[in-house]
Amino acid sequence: MSTSWIRGAGLTPFGSQQAESTLSLMHQATQLALQDADIDVTVIDGVICGYSTTMPHLMLANVFAEYAGIRPQICHGMQVGGATGLSMIALAHAIVSAGRAENILVVAGENRLTGQTRDMSIQTLAQVGHDTYEAALGLTVPAYYALLASEYYHAHKITERDAAEFAVLMRAHAARRDGAHLNSPISIDDVLASKAIALPLRLLDCCPISDGGAAVVVSKSSNKAAQIRVRGSGQAHQHQHLTAIKDIDNVGALTALNRACADGKITIADTKYAAIYDSFTATLVILLEEIGLAPRGKAAAFAREGFFGQTGKCPLNLHGGLLSYGHCGVAGGMAHFVEAYLQLSNRAGARQCPEPDIALIHADGGVMSAHVSVFLERVH
């Protein structure tokens, strides 16, 4: 059976890392991943890397390969917004499964916090909106998601207080994860009292801007310590711009998930650990409900009942997610994957959830524009 294995993973601390660059953060993560995979850099025959807004380059993967002393036979850079990390994993899986490479390094890093001004970061990210029709209106990424949130909350009777559950939950999870950007506890009232950014989203509904890096080795052969393989993957790309969304209850997340289920001959009910993209509290609410980890309008109630906690029925983002572990771009999305891998490997220490064998990782890029679902499986 053609498959691919997650051979190892590395994640740097997120937050402010003044002395680091895109390349040095990518390299730090790479070294951690190679060590974890117990392989030498010389066996890496493929490099797939994500973009960096602080280092726009025509061929970042090649620049990085040279920097890291790698001479791969496959070398790609990818740009799928927040879905880039999972898209890279899905591509690496396809290449390895097809026998075209044996050890692919999937890597991303960015000094998004300290490598540019906050305004520059906000303006660069806002270009995910249409330059003429959307960004020109004075919109930002939080504003695009605020528009989504306003319509979705209205349709499903969700309050700002409901959504705040997820800011509090991610912060509580981050408190148990070394390297998290934000780890001081917050309450629902703190979220509701935080300053307005683009209503209904407030500061604590938004992920921070961080520096950090992440890397994953996708291989033909498994790690001896834990056998974790890609069980299935699926994608959907129905629109790019917010204004092109036709139905707020069908943005592509479920389509991607259904394709991953068909690919892996698995159902969402098999999920024992969930790693879901959480750029904003609203992102998490919409994704959880569209992919069906909670019924429409009920994700917050599930969170309140402990469903998504460490010992709940479906532990969610136990590293703290983008909302609290932090968001440095592509590596921010990969941190969800790294945590899923650690949880499946039973190596998550104090935040380990009880024996998961199947993890679902889902990411969206743009404004619910690009969706990628991946199921990982522990093989005993």
Next chain:
Amino acid sequence: MTETRSDWTMGGTQIQRRRCTRCGVEHYLFVAACAECGSTNFAFEEIRGDAALRAVTVIHRAPHSELQALTPYAVAIAETPDGLRLIGHTSVSSSIGDRAAIGLKNFGGRPMPYFAVYP
């Protein structure tokens, strides 16, 4: 109905939609081909009249300092009676479900779509 775009995005005074001349599906954002049928033939026509607000945000943190001076400002997605969704500015006191007149209004020195909510 015309065959070339001449709306506010091109310095004109209209807001236009483009209708696929093969399958009839309408698009608001400028696209080169219809995602429903693949046709590259469109007819442009003015969007006028009323729309209902479907999504509203009030922005307090602008992308840069020039616009920060104009905060808070509100942006909405509005839907025409025949189901076309467009995006523009609106009043900060507007709410989802409000009915509004579609027009153009200056923001930051440039005309942009504006949804004037009926009192």
